[in-house]
Amino acid sequence: MFLALREMRHSKLRYALMAAILILVSFLVLFVTGLAKGLSYANASSVVNMPADAFLLSADAEHRLARSELAAPQAERIRELAGEGKSEALGVRMAAVEVDGAGKADAAVLAVDPEGWLAPPVVEGAALAPGDTGKALADAQLKAAGARIGGVLTDTASGRSWEIVGFAQDESLSHTPALFVSPAEWAELARPVRGGAASGGGEPAGSAPYNAIALQGDAQRLEAIAAELPDTALLSKRQVIEAIPGYSAEQGSLSMMIAFLYVISAFVLAVFFYVMTLQKLGQFGILKAIGAGTGYLARSVAGQVLLLAAASLAASLLLIAGFRAVLPASLPFRLDEMTLLATCGLFLATSAAGSLVSIVKVARADALEAIGRTTA
């Protein structure tokens, strides 16, 4: 690092300009990554937050929750195969609701057992009970549409009304806030509307078809269950999330941007150091002539690249931290430590890759150049 540091000290402006470009690019990488994660979470947080190892959907649903339908006997059979507490039925239906008979809002109605492991944590108000009908637990985002505890949401399609008993946080599907209802309410919803005679008699709760069964357990056991049921498909959580309409397209374009940013940063670094190296070939020749090994010189170049990349990354991390503090809440932005570490690591790796051409050039620099030449 003796050479690397002294050269940077001597050509401050040159390296500062390069660092400025790297700061901008790495800031953009971090920002878009955070945005992608934020959008991903805003899109599918309800599924992301489910502590399920896998989902069983009907085989013809093409991984789509909304298209899948598992009839009551099938659901019952899965429950038996999976064992006590290892499966949870999930009902999904997109709805438009009227808030207190006034404004309208979109909601994703999710039917889960309020006492099972799919039930979301309640952050405000009370939880549902399994037998509750006419009641719902809403995602806090619905507050923006006027929802409040004790308020009433009316489903425009079925005409059913739900009193809000409480709120959950970070629960959405397809960018739509979730509305949790009990299995009893799900059965009511599924019942064909018969002249307004809603209650009394009829099928018992839980007999309505569900969209999916969430499962817990090791992979082998889950596959054994799926093998017993030919009409079903066993999907990972990731597969289910990726099949949410719009999810892949949204993430795809953001991933594309991120990938390009990595390529750009590697390329900018590569070109900058390559040009610098070309200018300095004579010097490398001299250094080799007086006894510096290729390894030493290569380490010096790589050291400069990594130092520059790491310093720029540190600066853009500070920028991101400042940016986060002033970010409006409506902008979905999420950057957990794991993602942050992975992003920084990848950025440093692409930077190192960008220095390779220069290192090859340095390795080829000829010590002979030093003798019999008039200029360095």
Added chain:
Amino acid sequence: MNRTKAKLVLDGITHAFTDGEKERTILDGLSLEVGEGELVAVTGPSGSGKSTFLSIAGALLSPDGGEVRIDGQPLSGMDAMRLAQLRLGKLGFIFQSANLIPYLKVEEQLLLVARLAGMPRAEAAARSRELLERLGLGGRRKAYPERLSGGEKQRAAIARAWMNGPEVILADEPTASLDAPRGADVMEMLRAEVKARSKAGVVVTHDERVLSFCDRVLVLDAGRLKPA
């Protein structure tokens, strides 16, 4: 000449360059021995192969045939790493234009080669200070090469060449970019060092004024060295 104490030995060196299709033999059975405390001048017309000879003597270029021994050690069969180590420890180079590293201060030019050779920090600092003082650069230790005059640059290069206590010092036209008094200064210093420390020196030059500082003058002609 003391044959048993030869620091630099070239024995039957041949070297040819292929220029397009035809092969041109530049060095043809060249032999030379330089003993302790001896400073040898090598002259010859342009293109006679002086720089090629110096590159071979300096372990920068391996000859097609013949053997080079530096401080008794034969170079044949050494890999690039060991050759670099040898250049670092046993050889000192002074090039035509000083060839200092532009972003290192004068003192750091010396510290770099000391570091490369693994010299302890304190020893390196003391030695560089002493060398620069002796070469009249004591006040210019913290200057960048761009701020030095031609003579100062060349003296800094000499100091760098002496830094690791080489057995053999090789100079290619060290006075070419200097005026007469400066050139004489540089040669006087080279001569004094070679004598004082019993080292071997070879100076390739076109400059008539250099010859008087040397013990022997040889002419490179038809691929061999002959007394002038």
